[in-house]
Amino acid sequence: MKLKNWKELALGSVIPEAGNADTYNTGSWRTFRPERVEENCINCLFCWVYCPDSSVIVKDEKMSGFDYEHCKGCGICEHQCPGKKGNKAIKMVEEGK
Amino acid sequence: MGKLQAVTGNQAVAEAMRQINPDVCAAYPITPSTDIMQRFSQFVADGKVDTELVTVESEHSAMSACIGAVAAGGRVMNATSSQGLALMWEMLHIAAGDRLPIVLALVNRALSAPLNIHGDHSDGMGARDCGWIQLYSENGQEAYDNTIQAVRIAEHEDVRLPAMVCQDGFIISHSIESMEYLDDKVVKDFVGQFKPTHPLLDIDNPVTYGPLVLPDYYMEFKVAQDRAIMNAKKVTLDVAKEFEKISGRSYGLxxxxxxxxxxxxxxxxxxxxxxxxxxxxxxxxxxxxxxxxxxxxxxxxxxxxxxxxxxxxxxxxxxxxxxxxxxxxxxxxxxxxxxxxxxxxxxxxxxxxxxxxxxxxxxxxxxxxxxxxxxxxxxxxxxxxxxxxxxx
Missing domain, CATH: 3.40.50.920 (Rossmann fold)
Structure with a gap:
């Protein structure tokens, strides 16, 4: 990506485009990735509520996976997941393993 | 010609503020600048200005409120001295870096310790590197004239930076001298309407103020800020020329x-x-x-x-x-x-x-x-x- 020069920038570091955090892929920051264990998921959507990066994908009111382009691997989803009978539906797995 | 008055420096600045009629002022009292906002709050109470006066719990909050108000799209003014300016210090940098044209009346007073309330320039000079335009004034007339001109300099499209107008605490702020006020309409026409650049209250065009800027962009914003403050030299002279036409008083750098x-x-x-x-x-x-x-x-x-x-x-x-x-x-x-x-x-x-x-x-x-x-x-x-x- 070509970086802008000083004359091309908005005054005082203002960001004039709303929602442009979407173009910043923070997924590369991750050392642990969340993985879904579908049989333990009760679709409570706690993970969707708590995810600070809006990286839990919900389709038809059901949990359907993660946006790994933006997920930073914080693990809040795993922590909040009630699972089924004590078995979590989200597990953090070290990247590269 | 305007009206000849016998007034103090603080009275003169409060009068300039009444004539400028800013949208928002955030105030916290500190000697010897207290008098300015005290007089101005009377103007607010008497309905002589349309200003929203925000009373805050510290000067840090006062400057923060000013920053929020000017980012929202208002013309904003404030007054302080000494420890008050020192407490504003981190916010002064933010006002300048975010390119927000606030006008601050600084009534120069010594910094503690030892505690002292009288006039010296340690407060203004301590804020020298905060990115603000600084205009110094010999007497009440200059403080009044500089306050009116500072609005135009700070808000100029080639500048868009905050400005402080300095006068000596007590020696000028509390001493009565004969000086001339301009007519209300003359000042109103001279300062004109405030034109915000990215107002937060424009909800159809949402913007972000104060994002994290990393090494790949920080220098570019600082280059822009330096060019802007250097532009203030020419703008100061241009504004002074126009001011001479309405006042008969000439100013330079x-x-x-x-x-x-x-x-x-x-x-x-x-x-x-x-x-x-x-x-x-x-x-x-x-x-x-x-x-x-x-x-x-x-x-x-x-x-x-x-x-x-x-x-x-x-x-x-x-x-x-x-x-x-x-x-x-x-x-x-x-x-x-x-x-x-x-x-x-x-x-x-x-x-x-x-x-x-x-x-x-x-x-x-x-x-x-x-x-x-x-x-x-x-x-x-x-x-x-x-x-x-x-x-x-």
Missing amino acids: FEDYKLDGAEIVLVVLNSAAGTAKDVIDEYRSKGIKAGLLKPRLFRPFPSAEVAETLKDAKAIAVLDRADSYGGFGPLYMEIAAAMMTNGSKPTLINKIYGLGGRDFFPENAAATLDELKEIAETGKVKNHKEYIGYRG
């Missing part, structure tokens, strides 16, 4: 007083310049080629213009009402750096005077001029920097 052919020169800010000018007159009448330069615009500092004006002087004394402890006074450093830009090398000495409101007497100016005369004749300097007007 600095005042040159009897500098034609001057061999020995005093450089001094604010009220002490008034005292020193009388002594310059006396020396001129004795045939001694003495002159005075009183900077008005301290940030941006007009280095090239000052150097050109002082290039033929033989000896210059820079009088500082603040010190950079362990270094030279802040005004001295500016003049010394300026004189290096055109290669002229008059001998420079630095005097620290008037700290904590200590009076600056004509004899202080005379003693300094005598020393300069000797330096000009012999080329010998006894002290490059020394305090004057103290016991022992």
